[in-house]
Amino acid sequence: MFAVIRANQRKSIVLIVLMGLVLALMGYGVGTALDPSLGLPGLAGAGVIWLILLMVSFAGGEGLLMAQAGGREIERADAPQLFNLVEEMQIASGLAATPKIYLIDTPTPNAFAVGRNERRAALGFTTGLIARLNRDELQGVVAHEIAHIKNRDTLFMTLAGTTMGTIIVIADMFARGLRFSAGSSSRRRSDKGDSGAAVIMLIALVLAVVAPLLAQLLYFACSRRREYLADACAAQYTRYPEGLASALEKIAGGQRFSEEVNRVLAPMYIVSPLAAHARGSRLMSTHPPTADRIRVLRAMGGGASLRAYEEAYKKLHGGSGVMGAMAAAAPDQPAREASAGATPVAAGWRTARGVLHEADGERAVDCSCGLRLRIPPDWRGAPIRCPRCGREHRA
Amino acid sequence: MSGWIALGVVVLLALIFIGLYNGLVRMRNEVKNAWAQIDVQLKRRHDLIPNLIETVKGYMTHEREVLENVTRARAGAVSAQAGGQVGQIAAAEGALMGALRGFYAVAENYPQLKADGNFRALQEELTSTENKVSFARQFYNDSVLKYNTACETIPSNIVAGIGGFKKAEFFEIKDEAERAVPKVKF
Numbered sequence: 001m002f003a004v005i006r007a008n009q010r011k012s013i014v015l016i017v018l019m020g021l022v023l024a025l026m027g028y029g030v031g032t033a034l035d036p037s038l039g040l041p042g043l044a045g046a047g048v049i050w051l052i053l054l055m056v057s058f059a060g061g062e063g064l065l066m067a068q069a070g071g072r073e074i075e076r077a078d079a080p081q082l083f084n085l086v087e088e089m090q091i092a093s094g095l096a097a098t099p100k101i102y103l104i105d106t107p108t109p110n111a112f113a114v115g116r117n118e119r120r121a122a123l124g125f126t127t128g129l130i131a132r133l134n135r136d137e138l139q140g141v142v143a144h145e146i147a148h149i150k151n152r153d154t155l156f157m158t159l160a161g162t163t164m165g166t167i168i169v170i171a172d173m174f175a176r177g178l179r180f181s182a183g184s185s186s187r188r189r190s191d192k193g194d195s196g197a198a199v200i201m202l203i204a205l206v207l208a209v210v211a212p213l214l215a216q217l218l219y220f221a222c223s224r225r226r227e228y229l230a231d232a233c234a235a236q237y238t239r240y241p242e243g244l245a246s247a248l249e250k251i252a253g254g255q256r257f258s259e260e261v262n263r264v265l266a267p268m269y270i271v272s273p274l275a276a277h278a279r280g281s282r283l284m285s286t287h288p289p290t291a292d293r294i295r296v297l298r299a300m301g302g303g304a305s306l307r308a309y310e311e312a313y314k315k316l317h318g319g320s321g322v323m324g325a326m327a328a329a330a331p332d333q334p335a336r337e338a339s340a341g342a343t344p345v346a347a348g349w350r351t352a353r354g355v356l357h358e359a360d361g362e363r364a365v366d367c368s369c370g371l372r373l374r375i376p377p378d379w380r381g382a383p384i385r386c387p388r389c390g391r392e393h394r395a
Numbered sequence: 396m397s398g399w400i401a402l403g404v405v406v407l408l409a410l411i412f413i414g415l416y417n418g419l420v421r422m423r424n425e426v427k428n429a430w431a432q433i434d435v436q437l438k439r440r441h442d443l444i445p446n447l448i449e450t451v452k453g454y455m456t457h458e459r460e461v462l463e464n465v466t467r468a469r470a471g472a473v474s475a476q477a478g479g480q481v482g483q484i485a486a487a488e489g490a491l492m493g494a495l496r497g498f499y500a501v502a503e504n505y506p507q508l509k510a511d512g513n514f515r516a517l518q519e520e521l522t523s524t525e526n527k528v529s530f531a532r533q534f535y536n537d538s539v540l541k542y543n544t545a546c547e548t549i550p551s552n553i554v555a556g557i558g559g560f561k562k563a564e565f566f567e568i569k570d571e572a573e574r575a576v577p578k579v580k581f
């Protein structure tokens with residue numbers, strides 16, 4: 001198991017170095033385009049921006065990323081079953097500490113994990129997810145996210161995301177600077193003559209356009225294999241691949257609400273939130289097709305080990321699997337049966353939202369006809385009429 | 396010259412010994428930590444059961460025998476845990492799981508009980524604790540396997556012999572009821 005993760009880490013380091021090279025090339029190119037002597041300062045500038053962004057994302061930690069996704073931390077009393085599931089999977093995976101839990105108020109079912117190490121990690125769940133899944137399914141999702149933390153995918157995503165962010169920032173600054181200098185008269189010294197400067201300018205321009213795309217391509221490519229690996233680990237932790245398979249089915253079915261999604265955060269979700277609106281090429285997708293992930297999970301044939309997953313993957317895709325020779329060393333583990341209490345986790349959609357609304361200071365008025373009215377905290381003025389029986393309530 | 400070579404070999408052997416020894420200590424600590432996790436969850440389960448009995452008493456007035464079974468099995472499990480013998484704990488926990496399963500089967504006949512909010516919360520806690528016990532057991536047995544393998548294989552077995560590392564015991568709960576298919580009689 002550790003060997004699998006280590007092999008993955010090697011590949012991750014290569015990918016991050018590649019992205020770093022793209023960044024360095026871009027810093028140098030943009031510097032040279034501004035002035036032929038500014039190549040190295042440009043490179044240094046790119047490094048400084050990268051360092052600053054990295055420090056911000058490390059200092060802000062999981063809270064910053066969660067805030068970006070619109071998540072709010074919840075307490076044990078808010079969702080005891082969710083906390084139980086997270087603790088169960090923490091024990092099964094041997095994670096060093098219980099991750100913090102955040103709830104995101106949106107009807108689209110999804111989940112993601114952030115954090116730079118095992119002790120500083122957080123899981124985010126949307127209210128739509130909690131409302132739809134039963135206990136076994138949610139356990140599969142929690143296991144998948146914890147596997148991301150355990151496999152250090154979240155650390156890698158933080159590093160890769162920061163590098164990509166820097167590239168985008170520089171490309172943006174360059175494009176803006178270009179517009180500015182085009183407006184004023186050109187003050188650039190031209191030691192090598194105008195044609196040389198023009199060529200360098202052209203190269204820098206192409207770089208500014210291509211580098212962000214290249215970086216995204218790299219970023220997305222490495223996040224796809226990680227999804228398969230996290231699925232395999234989730235099956236192993238829960239000993240119940242069907243839970244995750246059925247959860248993925250429900251999550252994929254629920255991705256029809258188009259919403260603003262942060263592109264850097266996208267690979268961290270269990271099912272890509274971008275897939276719903278942009279049916280782009282497979283190269284640019286952060287996740288393997290969900291249908292394929294479900295097929296692999298369901299082809300595990302009663303096993304729950306990494307090896308069973310590897311064999312199922314090979315059977316469907318041919319060639320080498322996702323884990324290579326490492327999976328063969330894993331001991332066999334049979335899958336368990338569905339748990340008897342496969343009841344919905346929350347009584348429903350409203351319960352999940354209610355937790356957040358209470359935190360907002362929203363007031364609830366119970367009408368004598370049995371209906372519960374929810375009143376916004378800043379409501380002043382007219383009494384509210386109960387839509388069922390017509391009684392009037394004063395806020 | 397040969398003195399230096401001999402010294403080099405001795406230093407190298409010492410370094411290898413230290414590395415293997417530390418590796419064994421690390422694995423033994425992992426086994427201990429994994430066991431502590433099981434211990435915590437077992438204790439939690441034992442603490443939940445009196446609450447459960449208290450909650451269901453009012454509903455299940457005619458099921459004294461089932462409830463007494465659970466109480467007795469719990470008392471056995473508590474004393475086994477105090478004893479600290481892995482094999483005995485496993486046997487007592489197996490008996491407790493069997494008694495609880497019998498209890499749940501009977502509870503199915505009480506729709507009012509199943510609707511009780513308190514009971515449902517307790518049931519979720521017990522289900523989760525049971526899951527945690529089995530996940531902790533999974534992790535513990537994996538750690539024991541790793542540690543025992545190191546204790547038995549060359550060269551770490553030599554270090555284990557000198558350092559007095561003893562093999563750890565697997566935690567296997569033998570629950571007969573788990574495998575038995577329920578029979579329906581007419």
